[in-house]
Amino acid sequence: xxxxxxxxxxxxxxxxxxxxxxxxxxxxxxxxxxxxxxxxxxxxxxxxxxxxxxxxxxxxxxxxxxxxxxxxxxxxxxxxxxxxxxxxxxxxxxxxxxxxxxxxxxxxxxxxxxxxxxxxxxxxxxxxxxxxxxxxxxxxxxxxxxxxxxxxxxxxxxxxxxxxxxxxxxxxxxxxxxxxxxxxxxxxxxxxxxxxxxxxxxxxxxxxxxxxxxxxxxxxxxxxxxxxxxxxxxxxxxxxxxxxxxxxxxxxxxxxxxxxxxxxxxxxxxxxxxxxxxxxxxxxxxxxxxxxxxxxxxxxxxxxxxxxxxxxxxxxxxxxxxxxxxxxx
Ligand code: PBG
Numbered sequence: 001x002x003x004x005x006x007x008x009x010x011x012x013x014x015x016x017x018x019x020x021x022x023x024x025x026x027x028x029x030x031x032x033x034x035x036x037x038x039x040x041x042x043x044x045x046x047x048x049x050x051x052x053x054x055x056x057x058x059x060x061x062x063x064x065x066x067x068x069x070x071x072x073x074x075x076x077x078x079x080x081x082x083x084x085x086x087x088x089x090x091x092x093x094x095x096x097x098x099x100x101x102x103x104x105x106x107x108x109x110x111x112x113x114x115x116x117x118x119x120x121x122x123x124x125x126x127x128x129x130x131x132x133x134x135x136x137x138x139x140x141x142x143x144x145x146x147x148x149x150x151x152x153x154x155x156x157x158x159x160x161x162x163x164x165x166x167x168x169x170x171x172x173x174x175x176x177x178x179x180x181x182x183x184x185x186x187x188x189x190x191x192x193x194x195x196x197x198x199x200x201x202x203x204x205x206x207x208x209x210x211x212x213x214x215x216x217x218x219x220x221x222x223x224x225x226x227x228x229x230x231x232x233x234x235x236x237x238x239x240x241x242x243x244x245x246x247x248x249x250x251x252x253x254x255x256x257x258x259x260x261x262x263x264x265x266x267x268x269x270x271x272x273x274x275x276x277x278x279x280x281x282x283x284x285x286x287x288x289x290x291x292x293x294x295x296x297x298x299x300x301x302x303x304x305x306x307x308x309x310x311x312x313x314x315x316x317x318x319x320x321x322x323x324x325x326x327x328x329x
Pocket of ligand 1: 170206209210
């Protein structure tokens with residue numbers, strides 16, 4: 001790297017006009033980079049706003065199909081489904097998670113039929129179905145790993161059967177990627193992608209999401225025995241390597257903004273596609289501050305997402321996806 005001294009080198013020369021700034025910009029954000037997470041609920045022709053996520057609502061099946069149509073029209077390549085499950089369907093064994101006709105699978109089929117061009121990502125974790133609010137099965141206060149993996153595999157197969165293009169295991173149990181990959185191969189779903197939540201931290205930034213899926217009040221304890229410690233970085237690389245070896249096609253770093261160093265480290269080290277999840281708390285911070293007039297919400301949105309591209313990410317899950325797609329037009 002060579003940088004001359006003043007006045008041979010003046011950094012302001014390439015900053016003088018918009019044209020020059022565009023010419024030397026190293027990273028850009030495009031609509032192709034976006035995955036839009038949406039919350040779905042039972043019922044018809046209705047939506048329920050999520051108070052801790054201004055602008056985000058839980059959508060009924062018909063509204064979710066309309067949302068997918070809008071996203072596809074904006075050019076967004078993928079949508080990700082998170083179900084809000086009625087308390088009456090939550091159990092200790094989480095059986096609803098692999099019901100072929102559960103909400104998530106019904107919505108997947110409906111979107112596939114109406115908007116075949118958009119990729120559908122589904123969530124594999126037991127928390128929406130679990131009376132304990134945990135991502136795995138719980139016995140005597142302990143999260144069971146191998147039993148949870150068996151349940152997650154059943155869930156994966158039901159989602160693939162419904163037509164999911166990308167399976168998104170967010171559960172953080174050990175061994176789940178390998179188990180899911182081999183079950184998918186055996187069941188004739190060898191084309192289904194797995195986007196592994198490989199480096200997922202035990203984070204306070206998931207709060208609004210837990211409100212949105214109705215898991216906040218139920219969660220007993222925390223998720224520190226399976227999600228990553230925020231102090232660790234080397235472990236993230238080991239997790240990514242393991243998940244790629246087990247058959248993940250893409251990997252994720254989550255949350256996003258507080259973990260941009262991890263995004264950079266993963267994209268430097270691995271040639272696999274890297275995604276970041278700009279999580280609910282990150283969204284809420286930007287929205288909340290913008291609502292109070294403390295920051296320019298639109299500019300903060302674009303800047304926060306460009307940062308992921310600069311950090312080496314190939315795609316970003318963001319609740320801002322439609323707003324960004326519109327802003328980029
Ligand atoms: C749980 C799951 C969480 C998120 C996605 N899947 C929360 C958690 O781990 O408790 C968070 C997403 C967000 O905050 O936007 N399987």
